[in-house]
Amino acid sequence: MKKVVSLLCLVLFISGCGAGNDTSQEEQEHRVNVQDSTNGQINREESEDRSRHLAKLAEGIPEVDNATVVVIGDFAVVGIDVNEDLDRSEVGSIKYSVSESMKDDPHGANAMVIADPDLTARLKEVAEDFSNGSPIQGIMNELADITGRIMPEVPADNLEPHPKNPTEEPEDKLNESEENKLDKTQNQQSNYHKEN
Template sequence: MYKWLASAFIIAIVATGCSTVARNETSPSPQNNGRVEAQQSDQRNKEIRSSEQVAKHLEQLAEGVDGVENARCVVFGNTAIVGIDVDANLERSRVGTLKYSVAEAFSKDPYGIDALVTADMDLTQRINEIGDDIRRGRPIAGFAEEMSDIIGRIVPQMPRDLMPNDPGDGRQEPRPNK
């Protein structure tokens, strides 16, 4: 009985293995006739030789988007920070659409640069000041100053962090962080 069961089990395994081999040996499809084909794409980005020239180009590209009144751009390596001025009465969704349109225009640009696009008025002014500092020959110092100003606006001042300087003059200074 065990011989009979073992024989049936072996025949089932062999039959299963043979059917798999037969399916894999089907004729090749006409789409894949054994040749490897590579799609050629000419997606080479233009080399950035002058960050200032690329910034001006991107500003013009952003200003070409309908609804963008003005644009300021700073380029660092292959990344741009772009501030756009839009009508103050626009709804938030329309501003988001404009930012998306500017980013889309940059993605189709031959420089292929990555961009951070903002419509915040304060950040746009800071980007403008960074650009001015770069043109004056102070790229690192100007960037550091503006970043400290931006961070200073973001970090909240908590009332409990204030302590009186002199009990008699009424002025308060921030307590040192623990």
């Protein structure tokens, strides 16, 4: 009886192995090779060259102590270090100057400039990860998180050019006689101030 059970187990094992081989051949015939299209299109060396170029442009602006840039394809994020004693309006002016310095550069025309110390520190880590060969998808996720902290969420209703239910009625236009009367009054007032 033991021999029959052992023989039966052996037959089932062999037939199971044979079925596994048929399945794997079938799988191999129908297997589709997928490549990561993001990695295939990103040239890390070229991106790092662009990053260094944009960092030099940013560092050429007065009050910018240091700049960190990550460029991936057409997407660029520029983090600038400025003096912490500057007030918000001065930092805004510096960010604007950095943006202006890049607007004519094909690699920096759409760059997002940040001056927040925490986000710039995170951007430095992302730049380091990029240089060390970390996967592009992870880097893109991190950049999306950084830029998401800057850009506000806007409800879709606010993006419509004409709201569905306006809060105010549009003012009626003046008829022609009222418009002429208004023009006459404005001219008289303007001439009155010229004479005095």
